[in-house]
Amino acid sequence: MAQGDQEDSQKTQEPTEKRLRDARKRGEVPSSRETGNMMVVLSLFGVAALVVPWMGPRLAETLSALIDGSGQVVVGEGRSGLAALGQLLREVVLSLATILAPLFLLILAGGVFGVLIQGETVAALDRVKPKLSKLSPVQGLKRLFSANTLVEFGKSLVKVLVVGGLAIWVTLWAVESIWEAPGFIPENLPGYLILAARRLLLAAAVFLVPVAVVDILWQRFQWRQKLMMTVKEVRDEMKEAEGDPHIKARRAAIRRRRARQRAAAAVPTASVILTNPTHYAVALRYEKGSDEAPVCVAKGADLMARRIREIAFEHEVPIVENKPLARMLYDRVEIDQMVPMQHWQVVAEIISFVLDLKANRNRKPPEGSVLRTSPD
Template identity: 40%
Template sequence: MAEQQDQDDRTEEPTQRKLEEAINKGNVAKSQEISTLFVLGGFALATMLAAPSSAGILVEGLTAFLRNAHQVPGDGAGILAAARQAGLVMIAALAVPFVVFILAGLMGAGLQHRPLWATEMLLPKLERISPLSGFKRIFGAEALVNFLKGLFKIAIVGTLAAIVLWGERARMEELVTLDPRLMAPVISAIALKLLAAIIALFFFVAVADAIYQRFAWLKRQRMSRREIKEEFKQSEGSPEIRAKQRQIRMERARRRMMEAVPTATVVITNPTHYAVALKYEPGMAAPVCVAKGVDALALRIRERAREHDVPIVENPPLARALHASVELDAQIPVDHYAAVAEVIGYVLRLRRRRA
């Protein structure tokens, strides 16, 4: 009941991180019909390319065996030697089709997803041997879909085979009158025609099944709101950690400002609340704010300026306006050019007088 309730709570679409974790564990969307389609295609290809040579190898090997059957000793060693020779003939005849089958199966699996090495799928799990889980796998919704899909494939393939073979009934009736050596091309042609029809049908079945498997896989990966919140906390960090990181960033920014105050040209202040340090050098388009602060931070900026003989000018309206409108390491707004130019001009004249 609790598991059903948890499944019902999973109403949110999975995140990219959730999908990547499932893929890395070997849980991917895959359609068995795609692999079946490729195996059928490989069988058809092997029939077209390798059937004549394989048949020739079998005929030659078995003919030689049957002609010399009377020479095979009747003891155990002779029988084993004959069986070994027959096995070698079968391997030589079926090696090419077998390789084609393997390659076709690998292509069918590789087409659906990139190769993965997921050891977690090999680990034993209690749910795999649980009778309740096994009952759900056998009588669940997915098992019902697979059962109906199997019935549909049997019915449609049987119907298709009957239609194709019914159209070839005249040629099949002639097989009994043909020389055995001439039967292979006729049987091969009928088999290829039947395979082509089945492959064409399985193409649509495989495409439909691949779409359904993708939909079902995404549905299984759905998340509850609680899982999304937990993932967000894991990826972004807890509020306490984020607050600590924000505090560290602010401390670093204050340290950089304090280091930049000695390079300022002037510090414009409201006597008790605001302080804005501006830097201007010949060739600059406009003065740049290198430090600013209020209350305790403003006091530290003023103290730092006094320690390094940076001029401090009291101008409360301008200090408040600059603190509100200019960002650190940014040029002052155009609206304040005139007022700031007057202050900087005053500072420069003062420096010349002292010099």
């Protein structure tokens, strides 16, 4: 198996949003030629059905007036003669532009609509930049014998056969109609030709509409298949977006180690440890004369909370269980910050209880609080 085929077989992952977004920035979006062909045929049918009946008599009138009056135009010598000729040409060009404007506008509208109905339209400079890969014979042979080329060849062959058959059918119908028409005169020929053109364009449009729909779906499928990714590419993209998981894990380990070191130094200085009882732990310090209000010196959740309780037990720092207060302070107070004023009264009661314990005074803990005698 060739290396390119082996790489394609390994692309089993759907393209990520970043890959799709980068492809759109490069101008790589699904584009169907059949949609453009369909809109050209529909535009021509609109011209034959709507514009030509209105445009034909006016165009004939303008040109016939020009031809009839050609012998009466006097072109003199000098600037006056050139001015008269210029005036005549301007009038003719303006008349023709007015008559032919709906024709060009209808064709232009058909082309724009054919682009818009495909869903995604982008303008990217990368599409027009010269690339050496487009000049490579090897890449040219790959494109020549690719599945997309075979599909395009099959579509073209079917279109030629079907449209050719429709053209033969319409031509036979037109010839038969002319042959069987009673009292046919040459002046009636343009009408037969326009009617035959309408029928041919309408039949071709009816055939090309499903072809365009199928081609749009095929192009979208091919576009998505081209952007499929390997597992390694997905992992590399995740690393670029979120960082290397190994480095992130190492940084998290460093942060945990530093937090443990900081807790080991700060918890022994605390006056009390508030717990939830096992999920959260908040170490508060209050020293008269130096602290205006209780200060959070350490806090942690789960394993870190357990470590704080163990250090407090080792250094005989009182541990008080107060579930709502511990959770509230854990969420709202950062390390080295004072307890908010609205919680001063509750915290003051707990610290007073702890100070009374140290002074060997018998006192019940504040309402909602429980004195813990072990780290667990």
